[in-house]
Amino acid sequence: xxxxxxxxxxxxxxxxxxxxxxxxxxxxxxxxxxxxxxxxxxxxxxxxxxxxxxxxxxxxxxxxxxxxxxxxxxxxxxxxxxxxxxxxxxxxxxxxxxxxxxxxxxxxxxxxxxxxxxxxxxxxxxxxxxxxxxxxxxxxxxxxxxxxxxxxxxxxxxxxxxxxxxxxxxxxxxxxxxxxxxxxxxxxxxxxxxxxxxxxxxxxxxxxxxxxxxxxxxxxxxxxxxxxxxxxxxxxxxxxxxxxxxxxxxxxxxxxxxxxxxxxxxxxxxxxxxxxxxxxxxxxxxxxxxxxxxxxxxx
Numbered sequence: 660x661x662x663x664x665x666x667x668x669x670x671x672x673x674x675x676x677x678x679x680x681x682x683x684x685x686x687x688x689x690x691x692x693x694x695x696x697x698x699x700x701x702x703x704x705x706x707x708x709x710x711x712x713x714x715x716x717x718x719x720x721x722x723x724x725x726x727x728x729x730x731x732x733x734x735x736x737x738x739x740x741x742x743x744x745x746x747x748x749x750x751x752x753x754x755x756x757x758x759x760x761x762x763x764x765x766x767x768x769x770x771x772x773x774x775x776x777x778x779x780x781x782x783x784x785x786x787x788x789x790x791x792x793x794x795x796x797x798x799x800x801x802x803x804x805x806x807x808x809x810x811x812x813x814x815x816x817x818x819x820x821x822x823x824x825x826x827x828x829x830x831x832x833x834x835x836x837x838x839x840x841x842x843x844x845x846x847x848x849x850x851x852x853x854x855x856x857x858x859x860x861x862x863x864x865x866x867x868x869x870x871x872x873x874x875x876x877x878x879x880x881x882x883x884x885x886x887x888x889x890x891x892x893x894x895x896x897x898x899x900x901x902x903x904x905x906x907x908x909x910x911x912x913x914x915x916x917x918x919x920x921x922x923x924x925x926x927x928x929x930x931x932x933x934x935x936x937x938x939x940x941x942x943x944x945x946x947x948x949x950x951x952x953x954x955x956x957x958x
Contacts, residue, residue, distance in 0.1 A: 682732060682750045683717035689739040690715075704738050706731050719757045728754075816885040817843040819877040827892045828866070831946065832938065836861035839877040846876040847939045848923030863938030865919075865926075866893035871941055915954045918945040927957040 680688070690700060697715075701708045710731055713722045722728045729750065736746040821837040839845055839858045846852065847862060854860045864873060871893060876886040917926065919940040928936040930950035940946070948954055 681717055682746060682753055683715050685741070685746065685749075686732075686735055686739060687715040689741065693739065700735070700738065704734050706734060711735065717753070719754060725754060814881060814883065816883045817877040817879045819843075819845075819875065819885050819887055821875065821887060821889070824889070825891065826889070827894070829894045829896065830866070831893065831895055832863050832865050833871075833873075833891050833893070834861060835864050835873065835875060837875070840879060843877045843879045846878070848874050848941060849876070850923040850939055852939060863936075865936075865938060865940040865944045865946060866891060867941070867944050868893055868895040873941065912949060912951040913954055915948045915950075915956065916945060917948065917956065919943065924958050929955040929957075 690697075697708050697711050700706070700711055710722065710728075714728070714732060714735060719728075729747065732750045733743050733747055736743045817840040819837060819839045821835070823836070825833060835847060837860060839854065839860070841856070841858045843854070843858060844851060845854050845860045847864060852860060852862045864871075869892060871891045872888065873891060874886055874888045876884055878884045915928070917928070917940065919942055923939050923941050926936060926938065926940050927934065928948050930948060931952055935948060935950075936946070
């Protein structure tokens, strides 16, 4: 305790009545009268400056529990030369009034619980533990709903659409393209074809002269299928490689006649190292491929 504070404690000069001011006002006015800074009080009392500021502001909401704050107030009052008993008594009354006002406020109790008051006058509290339980249940229901939706999607047949409805072509092939669900496999007449990661597909299909029945099927991971059947009529120009017979006269290079009998087959033909056909050949189709030096067939 400073000499000035001790001297003032003995004389009690200019000490206002505790009945006229609050604890915060009494302590702050006395410190200012003694011309002491909060830093000096902190050094002399070992009370942190932050707590001194809260005490002088009467900020009971952010002060520690009574066990600590009461000791701070008593030490601070003693340092400033007050009789500590009236100061402590006034502090207890103010603290009690503060607690009662918080409880009457209803929105948030002093014990960290949320109080809800219905019109009937009864109240109930929702603690932080209860909030965690409610949130956990809510999160569980969201996850369960998502899993249920995923199962429902997989259990349902995949969707499949075609990009064009071309029914007549003057060529020996047609491009079959469309869209299905992600992860679904696509088949043309039971022959698998390649699909992109987004479910789109595009396949070159060899045709015979006249009507060609084409079945496009999508199958998801649970084996559910959806199919679209379409008929494409091909009108082949005279001399088309599909209807031509293998040449009986000497040729320059090599020729290969490919015939598909029972089921659609996915075929890759390379002539002299270059792809000249990559697609599906339907049952009954045949085609002659020519090359200068070599022809490679992959099915």
